Amino acid sequence: xxxxxxxxxxxxxxxxxxxxxxxxxxxxxxxxxxxxxxxxxxxxxxxxxxxxxxxxxxxxxxxxxxxxxxxxxxxxxxxxxxxxxxxxxxxxx
Numbered sequence: 001x002x003x004x005x006x007x008x009x010x011x012x013x014x015x016x017x018x019x020x021x022x023x024x025x026x027x028x029x030x031x032x033x034x035x036x037x038x039x040x041x042x043x044x045x046x047x048x049x050x051x052x053x054x055x056x057x058x059x060x061x062x063x064x065x066x067x068x069x070x071x072x073x074x075x076x077x078x079x080x081x082x083x084x085x086x087x088x089x090x091x092x093x
Contacts, residue, residue: 024061026088027068031056032081042074055083 034050035043035058046060062068075082 024063025068026090027059027062028084028086028088029058029071029075029082030084030086031058031075032083035080039078043071 032055034054035048035056040048043058043060046058049057049059051057058071062071072082072085
C-alpha cells in the first residue's frame with residue numbers, strides 16, 4: 001500500500017496499471033475525504049492517493065466482481081461517501 005501525500009498529482013493514478021496483470025480489471029474508486037493508515041490496510045495492493053480536492057482515489061487491479069464488491073462494501077460499512085467507480089481500459093505495451 002502506498003499513501004503518497006508528498007507527491008500528490010505528480011503522475012496520473014492510472015499509471016499504476018502498467019505494473020499490474022492484464023488478466024485482472026483495473027479500477028479507480030474515488031471517495032470523499034482521506035483514508036487513514038488503519039483503514040488503508042484493507043486495500044492491500046491498491047494504490048491510495050490523497051487528492052488536493054479533499055478526496056481519496058484508490059486504484060488497482062481487482063481479480064473479480066466479488067473482490068470489487070468486497071471493497072465497495074467495506075467503504076459503505078465505514079460510512080465513507082462513495083463518489084465514483086471507474087473501470088479503466090489498460091493497453092499492454
